Amino acid sequence: MQITFLGTSSGVPTRSRNVSSIALRLPQRAELWLFDCGEGTQHQFLRSDLKVSQLSRIFITHLHGDHIFGLMGLLASCGLAGNVKRIDLYGPSGLEEYLQACVRYSQTHFSYPMKVHKNHPGVIFEDPEYIVSCGYLKHRVTAFGYRVTEKDRQGHFDVEKAKALEIPFGPLYGKLKDGKTITLPDGRKFNGADFCGPAQKGRTFVYCTDTVYCEEAVELARDADVLVHEATFSHQDAQMAFDRLHSTSTMAAQVALGAGVKQLIMTHFSPRYAPGNSIILDDLLKEARAIFPNTKMAYDFFSYEIPRHQDANG
Numbered sequence: 001m002q003i004t005f006l007g008t009s010s011g012v013p014t015r016s017r018n019v020s021s022i023a024l025r026l027p028q029r030a031e032l033w034l035f036d037c038g039e040g041t042q043h044q045f046l047r048s049d050l051k052v053s054q055l056s057r058i059f060i061t062h063l064h065g066d067h068i069f070g071l072m073g074l075l076a077s078c079g080l081a082g083n084v085k086r087i088d089l090y091g092p093s094g095l096e097e098y099l100q101a102c103v104r105y106s107q108t109h110f111s112y113p114m115k116v117h118k119n120h121p122g123v124i125f126e127d128p129e130y131i132v133s134c135g136y137l138k139h140r141v142t143a144f145g146y147r148v149t150e151k152d153r154q155g156h157f158d159v160e161k162a163k164a165l166e167i168p169f170g171p172l173y174g175k176l177k178d179g180k181t182i183t184l185p186d187g188r189k190f191n192g193a194d195f196c197g198p199a200q201k202g203r204t205f206v207y208c209t210d211t212v213y214c215e216e217a218v219e220l221a222r223d224a225d226v227l228v229h230e231a232t233f234s235h236q237d238a239q240m241a242f243d244r245l246h247s248t249s250t251m252a253a254q255v256a257l258g259a260g261v262k263q264l265i266m267t268h269f270s271p272r273y274a275p276g277n278s279i280i281l282d283d284l285l286k287e288a289r290a291i292f293p294n295t296k297m298a299y300d301f302f303s304y305e306i307p308r309h310q311d312a313n314g
Contacts, residue, residue, distance in 0.1 A: 001026065001150060001203050001306040003228065003265075005298045006044035010210075010232045010246070010268040011066055013040060017300050019066040020268060022228060023050055024148065024205060029129070033057045035146060035207050041070035042077050048301055053083040057125070059132070060091030061209055062143035063098065072102040079110040086113045090124055090134070092142045119144050135220045137211035139245045145208040145220045154179075155197030162195055201309045206261070209268050212242060213251035221259035225306050228298070229255055230268035234279045235287045249284035253291035264288065267298040 002025040007018035019038030026033065032054040034041075045052050055078065061067055078084040089095065096116040102108065117124060121144075125132040129151055134144040157177045167173070167190065172182050176192035183189050206221040209230035221227045232246035241248045247255075249266060256264035266288060273281045281297060288295040296304070 001148075001205060002303055003205065003226065003306070004048060004050060004303045005267060005300060006041055006048065006050075007036075007038050008267045008269060008298045008300055008302075009066075010230070010270050012271060013038075014271050014274070017269070017271075018044055019069075020209065021070065022207060022267075023048075025050070025054075026130075030054055031056045033059065033148075035059045036061055036067040036209075037071040037074055038066045039069035039073075042074040044300070045074075052078060052081070055084055055087060058087060058089045059134075059146050059207075060089065060095055061137075061145070061207070062092055062139060062141050063094055064141065064210065067210075068095075068098070072099065072106070072108070075099075075110065075114070076106075076108050079108070079112060084112045086115075088115050088117060088125075090117045090119055090132075092119055092144060133220075135216050137208060137217055138214040139210045139212070143210055145206065145211070145217055147207075147220050147224070148205045150202030150204070152202050153200040155199050158195045158197070165190070203306045203308065205306060208255070210246055212245045212247055213254060217255045218258040221255060221261055224259065224261045226263045226265060226304065227256050227259065227261040228265045228267055231266035231284055231288065232268050232270050234273065234284050236279060249288040250291055253288040253295060256292045256295070262294065263304075264292050264295045265298050265304060266295065 004023045006021040006023060009017035009019050013019050018040050020036040021038050021041040022035045024033040032050060034055060119134050121135050123131060123133045131149045133147045137143045137145050162173060175182050176195050179192040181189060181191045204224040206224040206227045208217045211217055229252040230247050231249040231252040233241040233248045235248045235250040238248050252266050269281055273279055285297045
């Protein structure tokens with residue numbers, strides 16, 4: 001699981017930061033999931049090493065322009081390129097109507113299947129490897145945070161041990177891998193658990209924006225490996241954050257601390273903290289680290305590989 005930031009500014013793009021979008025790469029299945037799609041996201045794809053042909057799911061937090069104005073352009077380009085198999089979209093009420101209006105007035109036709117799923121708090125997608133759930137955040141419009149959980153994987157199967165015990169290679173190995181008990185023609189019984197190492201705990205990625213500090217975000221992020229949380233404002237501009245229902249750097253850190261996450265990555269920064277101003281982004285990082293030391297500050301094209309639990313310290 002690797003996350004790549006395609007846009008880290010709030011409201012409007014800057015020379016160095018595009019508006020919101022994050023890609024989650026799942027290399028073992030050659031898939032790419034996108035979270036939010038601000039204007040210019042497809043151009044950010046072109047500037048990265050991400051393959052748009054692998055795009056299969058898009059998760060929209062809310063319908064403000066800096067999170068969706070790039071969506072129709074990206075979907076249309078995917079259709080013209082003809083290399084996307086299917087795209088499922090998830091988001092709040094109104095997302096499907098927005099896309100329908102775009103299609104109607106632009107006379108766009110997609111060459112691939114596409115389905116829009118209306119979010120409800122709880123599990124919104126599950127397959128044998130992943131569970132995606134969402135929950136309400138606190139913003140001026142309906143906004144959702146997302147939690148992606150990788151399911152635990154079976155431990156390593158000891159093939160050499162099975163061979164040494166002269167267990168015939170074939171379907172019996174599959175049963176042992178699944179933890180089942182097998183009986184050989186000679187009467188010997190073997191328990192699959194004796195041939196498998198400890199289960200590999202799955203990783204968790206959580207994405208929370210746009211929102212002011214809320215307990216819902218804390219619960220959604222509980223024990224996550226990585227929390228990506230908006231930090232639009234400095235702590236010194238907390239009143240502005242409360243008025244606009246956005247977070248400060250310290251609010252993001254408080255969510256991370258309360259949820260017991262391993263890594264906080266802040267994003268969605270106001271352009272007001274440009275170099276040369278009285279408050280700059282480095283100040284926001286210091287504010288957050290004073291509360292939650294394991295904090296990073298995202299920038300466009302920053303990639304972060306979520307470590308597996310057994311090599312988290314390697």
